[in-house]
Each structure stands twice: as structure tokens, then as C-alpha cells.
Amino acid sequence: MSTTTISSMNKYLLWVRSAGRCQYIGCNKELHTDILTKKRFNQSYIAHIVADQPDGPRGDKIRSPLLANDIDNLMLLCDSHHRLIDKIEVSAHSEPILLEMKREHEERIRNVTSIHPDKKSFIVSYNANIGDNTPNVTYPYISNFLLPDYFPSQDSSIDLGVVNSLNKDSDPDFWEIEIKNLKRKFDRYLLPRIKSGEINHISLFGFAPIPLLIRLGVLMNDILTVDVRQKRRVPDTWVFDQDIETEYIYGGKLRSANLIALKIELSGDITDDRIKKVLGEDVSIYSIRIDNPNNDFVKSRKQIKDFGNKVKHVLNDLKKKHGQDVVLHLFPAMPVALAVELGRVWMPKADMTLKIYDQNSNLGGFIEALSLKHE
Structure with missing residues (x-):
């Protein structure tokens, strides 16, 4: 004693x-x-x-x-x-x-x-079924990863997904249902608070099929400040490292084709034959890629920002080559955070219509998921 x-x-x-x-x-x-x-x-x-x-x-x-x-x-x-x-x-x-x-x-x-008082952030989570997997990004878990950059503005997250949904991405009406659910929840739970000025910073945590994450990025747009987080496997964290640079390589060959496609080869390679299986032989195929595609390379916010800038450049280049009224067929293999960033930088009034595809082994390859239409 x-x-x-x-x-x-x-x-x-x-x-x-x-x-x-x-x-x-x-x-x-x-x-x-x-x-x-x-x-x-x-x-x-x-x-x-x-x-x-x-x-x-x-x-x-x-x-x-x-x-x-x-x-x-x-x-x-x-x-x-x-x-x-x-x-x-x-x-x-x-x-x-x-x-x-x-x-x-x-x-x-x-x-x-030690966090400055104005570093409050609203946690927004989004979950949707990926194959047979039902992700569940819960507030008690993800809130730990805000510190020391931000702290939660409230003791719960704003959830835009449907946990334990029975809809599967191989179902015929999966994309239509999920897009409607996402838009309804965004309009009800998030948009009014953004318009009122209550929410001016969002920390976004998501697990969902890539086309839905791109659509979420469009809803968020690039006006609101959104810190899009990326789940890493090694180490097991949502925390970013200091600035890391990645070279995004853009290439392709202009052909006198009526169709144009853009492969985003960041999580894995996409061979041209997989595109031609969907669109036919008469197609111009372009690519944004990195040297060694893998699903765990995003480790810093700079990599996300740099990717957004590269997408802006590519969309402008394709518009010059093919015109604004041509539909761009998008075939993505990419990390979560970059999918959201792509949606955020796509401008409906300035950029061409996107038709976005999703890889689904149960349905035999890439299938059309959704469209983002030029206004």
C-alpha cells in the first residue's frame, strides 16, 4: 500500500x-x-x-x-x-x-x-453489396481514423448505404435499385445539411461496386470539401501517409471508330479483348494506368488529387479528338477513393456522357452498370 x-x-x-x-x-x-x-x-x-x-x-x-x-x-x-x-x-x-x-x-x-476547433468533419459512410460480400463500415470503427487530422462533428455517421441488402450485383435490377437508394438517401440525409451550411467538411468511407462510387462522387461534386478515405490492407488502416507521388500514364491510339473506350487500369490490367467482347472490334481504346497495377497502392491524399487532375486532362483530350457528343465507354479497375474522385471531377455540362461498366464474373465479364449523361 x-x-x-x-x-x-x-x-x-x-x-x-x-x-x-x-x-x-x-x-x-x-x-x-x-x-x-x-x-x-x-x-x-x-x-x-x-x-x-x-x-x-x-x-x-x-x-x-x-x-x-x-x-x-x-x-x-x-x-x-x-x-x-x-x-x-x-x-x-x-x-x-x-x-x-x-x-x-x-x-x-x-x-x-491539440486539434484546432474548426477541424470538425462529418463522417459519411456508403456500403453496397460487392458480389456475395456485404461490407459494413461502422461508426465506432471508422471514427478512430479521423484523428489527428479531424475529429467527428457528431457521434454517428451519415449512412448512405443499405446494410444487409438482399440485392446482388448480378440481379437484373441491382443497379437501378441501388442508384435510386443512394440518391434518395443523399437528398434526404445529406443535401439539406450541405445547402444550409451546417456541413462544410465530409470524411467519406465507402465499400461498394466501382460504378456506384463514381455516381456518389458526382453527387458530392468538387465544390464541397470531401476527404475521401481509402482502406489499405497493409497496414490495416484508413489513415493516409505523407504525400506520395504516383505517375498515371495515359495512352491510346486514335482510330476512325464510332466507339471510344477508356480503360482505368490501376487495380489490375484490362486486356483489349475484354473491351471488344462488349463493344465489338470497331472501337478506339484508351487507357489510364500505372506501372504495376494493384489494389493497395493509394496511400496519400496527393495520389487522389493527382489522379483527379489526370482524369480532367484525359476527358479534355478525348473531347478534342472525338467531340463532346460522343459517348465514352468507361471500364474501371480502380481503388475506392479514386472512383469517387473520378465522379467528383466529371462535369455534366462540360464533359461527354459516360457509360460505365462493371466486371461481374457471374455474368461473364463486363456488363453495363450506369450512365452519367452530358447535359
Whole structure:
């Protein structure tokens, strides 16, 4: 049992550094308000990492007296975790383990409290069935990835998708139903708040077939500030790295063809025969690609912005070559964030009509999904 009188200064500092919450990893319990009655009183315990007595938990003859009133040796804990580390499972809670818990907790508090007040962001999620998979991007999970760049404006996300929908992307009416659902939810839950000025920044998290994400990008357009997030596999995160550059390569051969197609080969290669299977032999085929297409290359916001700029250039070039009234057939293999960005930079009054296709193995290859019409 502690016999040291901890200074008032260190008590105050510990409360500030812990934000009045239990510092045991995964607990985070508020120690100033009873969870049931909501009565406010001090429920905290100040624990020593290295005991203030040599015979105490993690005690040491030399270091115990030296660290007895050291703020870096103190943890704010709830009753349960105070008992756990000092009485029940002392051997499982070594000094390095407790120091890491303290460090992680205090660093998290610093990150949260250092964010500028105008860095609020509304989390918008969008899910739609991809084959037999039903993604579910939930608020408790994705909200963790806003920090330290932004913090949530509210304690829930604005969900534009339909979780556990029975519609499959191989169903004949899948695209029509999903497009209507997306537009209805956007118009009801998001658009009025954007028009009123309540929402001026969105953090977008999505998992859906690429044509639907492009359509979502069109709804968002490039006027509103939208931070489109990309799920990465290695490491498993939605957090961006610092600016990384990617060279997007545009090419193709102009032919005297009535049809033009654009392949977006970023997640994988698309051979010309797959395009000709859909459109026939008489087609001019262009491509935006990277050297080694893969589905996990987007790691920074700069890569998304650079892709948007490349798409603008390509659309302008194709309009010059083929005219504004020609339909551009789009065959995408691309990451989520870039699909949304494509929709955001496409301008209905300036750019040609897009007819967007989706790869569906159950239906034998690329099938027409939706159109974005030139006005």
C-alpha cells in the first residue's frame, strides 16, 4: 500500500494528462461521473508503476523512493484496474507494460486536444453489396481514423448505404435499385445539411461496386470539401501517409471508330479483348494506368488529387479528338477513393456522357452498370 503523499501539483498534472480517464489500456472510463447515477465524484486511484516501497508491486530498493512522487511513474486508474495491477495480476503487469499503457493513453489525449476547433468533419459512410460480400463500415470503427487530422462533428455517421441488402450485383435490377437508394438517401440525409451550411467538411468511407462510387462522387461534386478515405490492407488502416507521388500514364491510339473506350487500369490490367467482347472490334481504346497495377497502392491524399487532375486532362483530350457528343465507354479497375474522385471531377455540362461498366464474373465479364449523361 502506498505511503507517499503525492504533491497536489502532480495530482493535477496527472488528471490533466489522463483527461480524467482510466489509463489502463482499453478502459478509458471516466473517473469523475458515475456511469449509472450520473453523480459526479472522484472515483480515481493514483497508482505507482514502480511502488513507492521496495516490497510493493514492482518495487525496488533504490528506485522506489526516487520515483515515489514522480509524475512519469504515476497512473490514474479506476478501482478495478488499480486492484488488477497491484493485487490480482501483479506479475502480468510489469513496469514496461504499464509505462506503455500510460504513454499510449497520454499521447492519444494530446492528439485529441491539440486539434484546432474548426477541424470538425462529418463522417459519411456508403456500403453496397460487392458480389456475395456485404461490407459494413461502422461508426465506432471508422471514427478512430479521423484523428489527428479531424475529429467527428457528431457521434454517428451519415449512412448512405443499405446494410444487409438482399440485392446482388448480378440481379437484373441491382443497379437501378441501388442508384435510386443512394440518391434518395443523399437528398434526404445529406443535401439539406450541405445547402444550409451546417456541413462544410465530409470524411467519406465507402465499400461498394466501382460504378456506384463514381455516381456518389458526382453527387458530392468538387465544390464541397470531401476527404475521401481509402482502406489499405497493409497496414490495416484508413489513415493516409505523407504525400506520395504516383505517375498515371495515359495512352491510346486514335482510330476512325464510332466507339471510344477508356480503360482505368490501376487495380489490375484490362486486356483489349475484354473491351471488344462488349463493344465489338470497331472501337478506339484508351487507357489510364500505372506501372504495376494493384489494389493497395493509394496511400496519400496527393495520389487522389493527382489522379483527379489526370482524369480532367484525359476527358479534355478525348473531347478534342472525338467531340463532346460522343459517348465514352468507361471500364474501371480502380481503388475506392479514386472512383469517387473520378465522379467528383466529371462535369455534366462540360464533359461527354459516360457509360460505365462493371466486371461481374457471374455474368461473364463486363456488363453495363450506369450512365452519367452530358447535359
